[in-house]
Amino acid sequence: MYADYDAFKAAVEPHWQRYWDDNAWVQSWSNWQDRDKMDQFCQAAYNLYRAAANNRLPYTLLGGTGIRMCKNLIANFGVTAASGIQEDVTRKHVRTEQRARNDGKGTHTDANKNIIPPVPVTGGAILSEKKWTPLLNDALIIGAITAHKTFSLTLETAEAGLFRQCGEDLLDEEVPKLQKILPHVTNRRNAEHLVKGTVDYQKNHWKEFMNRNAGMFWTFGQYTDRQTNRKASFQNPRVLARELLGLAFFGYQPAFGQGELYFKPPQDNAPDPTFQAYVRGLNDIGFHEGNRHTRIRLMSRISEFLFNDPRAVQMPQDRAYGERRVEARVRIPT
Numbered sequence: 001m002y003a004d005y006d007a008f009k010a011a012v013e014p015h016w017q018r019y020w021d022d023n024a025w026v027q028s029w030s031n032w033q034d035r036d037k038m039d040q041f042c043q044a045a046y047n048l049y050r051a052a053a054n055n056r057l058p059y060t061l062l063g064g065t066g067i068r069m070c071k072n073l074i075a076n077f078g079v080t081a082a083s084g085i086q087e088d089v090t091r092k093h094v095r096t097e098q099r100a101r102n103d104g105k106g107t108h109t110d111a112n113k114n115i116i117p118p119v120p121v122t123g124g125a126i127l128s129e130k131k132w133t134p135l136l137n138d139a140l141i142i143g144a145i146t147a148h149k150t151f152s153l154t155l156e157t158a159e160a161g162l163f164r165q166c167g168e169d170l171l172d173e174e175v176p177k178l179q180k181i182l183p184h185v186t187n188r189r190n191a192e193h194l195v196k197g198t199v200d201y202q203k204n205h206w207k208e209f210m211n212r213n214a215g216m217f218w219t220f221g222q223y224t225d226r227q228t229n230r231k232a233s234f235q236n237p238r239v240l241a242r243e244l245l246g247l248a249f250f251g252y253q254p255a256f257g258q259g260e261l262y263f264k265p266p267q268d269n270a271p272d273p274t275f276q277a278y279v280r281g282l283n284d285i286g287f288h289e290g291n292r293h294t295r296i297r298l299m300s301r302i303s304e305f306l307f308n309d310p311r312a313v314q315m316p317q318d319r320a321y322g323e324r325r326v327e328a329r330v331r332i333p334t
Contacts, residue, residue, distance in 0.1 A: 016038055048140055049140075051080050063153060066159075071097075073126060074124075081129065097121045153261040174195045179191055214313065219238050251270035285297060295315060
């Protein structure tokens with residue numbers, strides 16, 4: 001672990017140019033290619049690096065932007081807030097929860113019956129930070145990996161209904177198959193219980209959900225070009241894709257449960273989680289390129305990491321596309 005900011009900056013600064021080159025879009029809303037400005041972003045990244053490594057909980061939550069606006073998740077897991085809280089709604093939920101804790105919510109006492117001071121809502125497991133940049137996001141991942149945290153993929157409220165529907169559709173396919181093999185299991189609820197307990201069902205549930213919700217990995221949109229004042233389209237990988245690739249680079253393994261997807265740290269022989277390895281690995285994949293070829297290559301690597309199958313999860317427009325000669329196995333950069 002980096003002992004202080006100077007050590008952190010010394011490790012990261014040689015890669016500033018790579019961050020600028022591969023994330024030029026950040027310049028459109030923040031002048032981060034100015035070295036003084038970048039120093040501020042680097043300080044914010046260091047603050048988050050320390051917060052992620054010293055998080056009181058044994059895990060870090062990953063997911064879409066909605067999880068840091070969910071009142072219940074904030075109450076249960078807290079937010080990082082190492083350099084301030086990003087959204088007003090998140091700030092409101094944090095204040096409300098902290099006030100409730102200060103007023104006695106969940107009060108505990110020690111062996112001598114002294115009241116234990118309430119735990120702060122900040123310093124928690126959900127990312128919410130001012131001065132967000134790709135560097136700051138990488139600091140979250142590397143800080144948590146350094147502390148051997150487990151990561152958990154958490155669904156947004158809007159995704160929960162689709163996830164349930166995917167599970168129900170899969171049960172409609174698998175329960176009759178089970179009952180053919182075990183004809184004495186005539187009760188539907190008992191059959192569902194048996195199916196849900198299998199690793200195949202748990203993995204296929206997530207696979208089906210991700211294929212129906214592939215926008216969690218890749219986004220399409222439009223923007224107005226400032227020079228021409230014309231509409232232009234864009235496509236880019238989302239932050240979750242960047243985070244999952246980081247876990248793959250540094251030896252984490254997915255673990256499926258009933259409705260759960262965790263990422264466990266490697267036991268031994270894991271590569272050191274460095275910014276150099278992270279940005280090099282992303283660059284090798286072409287994470288910054290934002291085109292169909294990159295999209296297929298990136299989704300192949302994520303699919304290989306999650307399901308040991310490079311074609312497991314694909315964007316709908318790529319499923320009939322002919323390019324399949326892609327080296328899908330995730331390479332650990334050195």
